[in-house]
Amino acid sequence: MALFYNISMAAVIKNVFRAKNINLKLIMSHARTFCDAPKFPGAKTSWTEKLEISHAKPQDNLPVYRVLDREGNVIDSSHEPKLSEEVLKKMYRSMTLLSIMDNILYESQRQGRISFYMTNLGEEAAQIGSIAAMRDDDMVFGQYREAGVLVYRGMALDVFMNQCYGNNKDLGKGKQMPVHYGNKDLNFVTISSPLTTQLPQAVGAAYAFKRIKNNERAVITYFGDGAASEGDFHAALNFAATLECPILFFCRNNGYAISTPTYEQYRGDGIASRGPGYGIGAVRCDGNDVLAVYNTVQLARKYITEHCKPILVEAMTYRVGHHSTSDDSTAYRPKEEIGMWSTTENPIGKFKKYLVTRGLWSDQEEQQWTKEARTQILQSFNKAEKVPKPDWREMFEGVYESLTPDLKSQIEEMESHLKVYGANYPLESFKSS
Amino acid sequence: MAGFYTSCVVRSLNKQGFRQILNVHPAACSNVQNKRLLHFKYYPDTKPAKQGAETKKMNMFQAINNALDIAMENDETAVLFGEDVAFGGVFRCSVGLQDKYGNDRVFNTPLCEQGIAGFGIGVAVAGATSIAELQFADYMFPAFDQIMNEAAKYRYRSGGLFDCGKLTIRAPCSAVGHGAVYHSQSPEAYFAHTPGLKVAIPRGPITAKGLLMSCIQDPDPCIFLEPKVLYRTAEELVPQGDFVLPLGKAEVLLKGDNVTLIGWGTQIHVLLEVAEMAKQELKVNCEVIDLMSILPWDKDTVYESVKKTGRVIVAHEAPLTCGFGSELAASIQESCFLHLEAPVMRVTGFDTPFPHVFEPFYLPTKWRCIEAVKKVIAY
Numbered sequence A: 001m002a003l004f005y006n007i008s009m010a011a012v013i014k015n016v017f018r019a020k021n022i023n024l025k026l027i028m029s030h031a032r033t034f035c036d037a038p039k040f041p042g043a044k045t046s047w048t049e050k051l052e053i054s055h056a057k058p059q060d061n062l063p064v065y066r067v068l069d070r071e072g073n074v075i076d077s078s079h080e081p082k083l084s085e086e087v088l089k090k091m092y093r094s095m096t097l098l099s100i101m102d103n104i105l106y107e108s109q110r111q112g113r114i115s116f117y118m119t120n121l122g123e124e125a126a127q128i129g130s131i132a133a134m135r136d137d138d139m140v141f142g143q144y145r146e147a148g149v150l151v152y153r154g155m156a157l158d159v160f161m162n163q164c165y166g167n168n169k170d171l172g173k174g175k176q177m178p179v180h181y182g183n184k185d186l187n188f189v190t191i192s193s194p195l196t197t198q199l200p201q202a203v204g205a206a207y208a209f210k211r212i213k214n215n216e217r218a219v220i221t222y223f224g225d226g227a228a229s230e231g232d233f234h235a236a237l238n239f240a241a242t243l244e245c246p247i248l249f250f251c252r253n254n255g256y257a258i259s260t261p262t263y264e265q266y267r268g269d270g271i272a273s274r275g276p277g278y279g280i281g282a283v284r285c286d287g288n289d290v291l292a293v294y295n296t297v298q299l300a301r302k303y304i305t306e307h308c309k310p311i312l313v314e315a316m317t318y319r320v321g322h323h324s325t326s327d328d329s330t331a332y333r334p335k336e337e338i339g340m341w342s343t344t345e346n347p348i349g350k351f352k353k354y355l356v357t358r359g360l361w362s363d364q365e366e367q368q369w370t371k372e373a374r375t376q377i378l379q380s381f382n383k384a385e386k387v388p389k390p391d392w393r394e395m396f397e398g399v400y401e402s403l404t405p406d407l408k409s410q411i412e413e414m415e416s417h418l419k420v421y422g423a424n425y426p427l428e429s430f431k432s433s
Numbered sequence B: 001m002a003g004f005y006t007s008c009v010v011r012s013l014n015k016q017g018f019r020q021i022l023n024v025h026p027a028a029c030s031n032v033q034n035k036r037l038l039h040f041k042y043y044p045d046t047k048p049a050k051q052g053a054e055t056k057k058m059n060m061f062q063a064i065n066n067a068l069d070i071a072m073e074n075d076e077t078a079v080l081f082g083e084d085v086a087f088g089g090v091f092r093c094s095v096g097l098q099d100k101y102g103n104d105r106v107f108n109t110p111l112c113e114q115g116i117a118g119f120g121i122g123v124a125v126a127g128a129t130s131i132a133e134l135q136f137a138d139y140m141f142p143a144f145d146q147i148m149n150e151a152a153k154y155r156y157r158s159g160g161l162f163d164c165g166k167l168t169i170r171a172p173c174s175a176v177g178h179g180a181v182y183h184s185q186s187p188e189a190y191f192a193h194t195p196g197l198k199v200a201i202p203r204g205p206i207t208a209k210g211l212l213m214s215c216i217q218d219p220d221p222c223i224f225l226e227p228k229v230l231y232r233t234a235e236e237l238v239p240q241g242d243f244v245l246p247l248g249k250a251e252v253l254l255k256g257d258n259v260t261l262i263g264w265g266t267q268i269h270v271l272l273e274v275a276e277m278a279k280q281e282l283k284v285n286c287e288v289i290d291l292m293s294i295l296p297w298d299k300d301t302v303y304e305s306v307k308k309t310g311r312v313i314v315a316h317e318a319p320l321t322c323g324f325g326s327e328l329a330a331s332i333q334e335s336c337f338l339h340l341e342a343p344v345m346r347v348t349g350f351d352t353p354f355p356h357v358f359e360p361f362y363l364p365t366k367w368r369c370i371e372a373v374k375k376v377i378a379y
Helices: A007-017 A024-035 A085-110 A124-132 A147-152 A157-165 A198-210 A231-242 A290-307 A336-343 A347-355 A363-387 A392-397 A405-424 B004-016 B016-022 B060-074 B095-103 B112-123 B139-158 B190-191 B203-216 B267-282 B299-309 B324-335 B366-378
Strands: A139-141 A219-223 A245-253 A283-284 A311-316 B053-060 B080-084 B104-108 B130-133 B165-172 B198-200 B223-226 B235-237 B251-256 B259-263 B284-291 B293-295 B314-319 B345-349
Touching: A085 A124, A085 A147, A085 A290, A085 A347, A085 A363, A124 A147, A124 A219, A124 A245, A124 A290, A124 A311, A124 A347, A139 A198, A147 A157, A157 B251, A157 B314, A198 A219, A198 A231, A219 B299, A231 A245, A231 A405, A231 B112, A283 A290, A290 A311, A290 A347, A392 A405, A392 B235, A405 B299, B053 B060, B060 B095, B060 B203, B060 B235, B080 B112, B080 B165, B112 B130, B112 B139, B112 B223, B130 B203, B139 B165, B139 B190, B165 B203, B190 B198, B190 B223, B190 B293, B190 B314, B190 B324, B198 B203, B203 B223, B223 B267, B251 B267, B251 B299, B259 B267, B259 B299, B259 B366, B267 B284, B267 B366, B284 B299, B299 B314, B299 B324, B314 B324, B314 B366, B324 B345, B345 B366
Parallel strands: A139 A219, A219 A245, A245 A311, A283 A311, B080 B104, B080 B130, B130 B165, B165 B223, B198 B223, B259 B284, B259 B314, B314 B345
Antiparallel strands: B053 B235, B198 B293, B251 B284
16 A cells, blocks of 8 residues: 555545545545555654654563462462472472582582582572473573573482582583583583573574474573673574574573672663564563463463564572672672572472462471482582592593694693603592593 | 675675676775786696596685585585575675575574674584674674684583584685775684684685585584685686595695795785795795695694795784784794794784775785795895
8 A cells, every 4th residue: 555655646635635625634644644654674664743752661561470479379270380299399399409409519619629609599490490391302501500400300419519520420521610511411501601602502503493394392591681781692682583493582580690780780671671672572470480480481482382483581580699609799789688588589488388288298298308308419419529530631622523633742742741740730639541 | 793895895786797896995886996906916726626526617706605505405404694695695605505495594694793603503503504604704703702712612611512513604804905904804813722613714716615615514613714805816627516625734835945935815826926936036946835724734734844945934914913823933943943944934914903005015915925035045
């Protein structure tokens, strides 16, 4: 229709209606609206003669979807996910196991037994709820605060501990800092420290999956609210939208990036509001409500696979622990704030109340499980500590698929050096070949 | 990031057809300088690169296009993407490929280099062959983090659980006569400092096809830098079908026993002319080596030559300080010390950004190179 509207057409309309004495202004306004749409290739839109600055309004902020109230009661029963007792208990056990493991490893770093650690405290529901709603063969690209994903997918405790110790049983062969887990069998791509680099990569993986015949796999990528400020976030969302990739962007908005509060991170409506700007649908949920996270991700996963389009999920939560073992978070936030989130707003507590109300969990079971989990973690931890680190020659492996002549000669150089100076190196803690 | 030059290219393409692309002066599309001034004479490869192979006359962009075509044909998982690759690319390297393989295999991405590199890594991590184009090597730097912190370290940091070995990143590089600051750079030294990457640079159509096909098949992430001035300048009889040249291997193009001249890319043609001049004017026999692979580089071939000649000149377009010539000079000095009759000389671009109107004075021209030959001989 727009194509037919031109100046001569306007003149014809004018003359016809002038002759019939009809309200010309009204007719012309209709003609403009319906026939005279802007033809700019950059946007499908309409004209306006009002000059206005477009502002995001606080009242339009995306609400936080929840299923449970603070007491663990289901608010609207039609939203209670139909999960078996077995799955619900697995979710709860994973959340608590993660938190017990965090406390033990955190303490062990304080004692100098491992070099570094990052806890997941306060974010257990966001991690477990989301991964429970994905398929086991969906590929995961994480940031570093997603150990719960691996716990839920059943990674053995030994595998966690071996990585933190970088011993010769570590799947990553002692190359990276603690908590940089990776697991091929569990479709969990190895973590790296540079923030947000995994996002465009996850989009690429989703694109490759999309091209596989009868593909049913999807990709989920996790990141924090701070990481979303990186250029790679922008790159990833725009690529995912334009190249139509089945990917779920899962943001853990926990209020802080190390010491930086979200007020200094962004001024829009969190991360979710950015989705529509890229043409990507967005959902915001209570990241401390494991059932809300589950429902959200289940819906999002269904959407991305059916439409082959991305979705942005923002789970609102709170980082209860310090950023890492190298950080004392009381230097930049009040203790009372931390206290509130670790007690009344605690995701594990909320879920426990729900399970207890439904008669699926009891204090007795809790005691027994906590004790059992603690014992298993400590056993595994002590075992990993005794395993020697890999042969130092492993340092040269994996730079390329096979050793280059230069790397071979550098190994020889180190061999001769150690023959003379070996006593000055911690060779005793490393496996010898 | 693709700048003004690109838009000029596209505009001139529409108006005047493909032949004009490299003739257009970036600062004045309407004031076309028709005379093209090359700072080198092109020496085509005349030896058959592959015995008995059927050959076809191709320029460098056609040879690259041919390599990409074969890679796409051989491997159903292979995808080719970047800014403006769908219509054939601003240098015509991907022309015809979208029609042949479909828009899910050959496609445009948004204009974002870090996205292209990151996306390319992800495709490779998922097990597919990933061929990314960055429009000019000058615009690789937004992708630098993805390339050096991610691509290069993927296999290492995961203990071999994951890798992005199926990734190849192509980018046009080096001087083009008038490319100025952001259409002329030779960034190989930045990547050479990054364990985990392989970096290769061809000198013409045959090496372009052979090295590119190797990069695509190689199990490690590769950076393939294409000297853009050669896209149309260079024509050779290119072997058809599957044809690879090994990575990490240099080639002795001219035998000589007085001085070793080492270079890569366009500079090889400058050095071949220098060798001719040296022979005629100075009665000096130069041995010319095309390094071809910057990382890993072929130490055996280089050391063998230097031990024979005792004199060596390294020449590259990139700036002197910390250019790849520095790595060569230091390594040669360490491994061939007793054979050296003169200090290792470097003839390179100056330690300035790549200039526009001063390009003729910036480049390591044959005159600067022949002067270096005189110096090492007289030392």
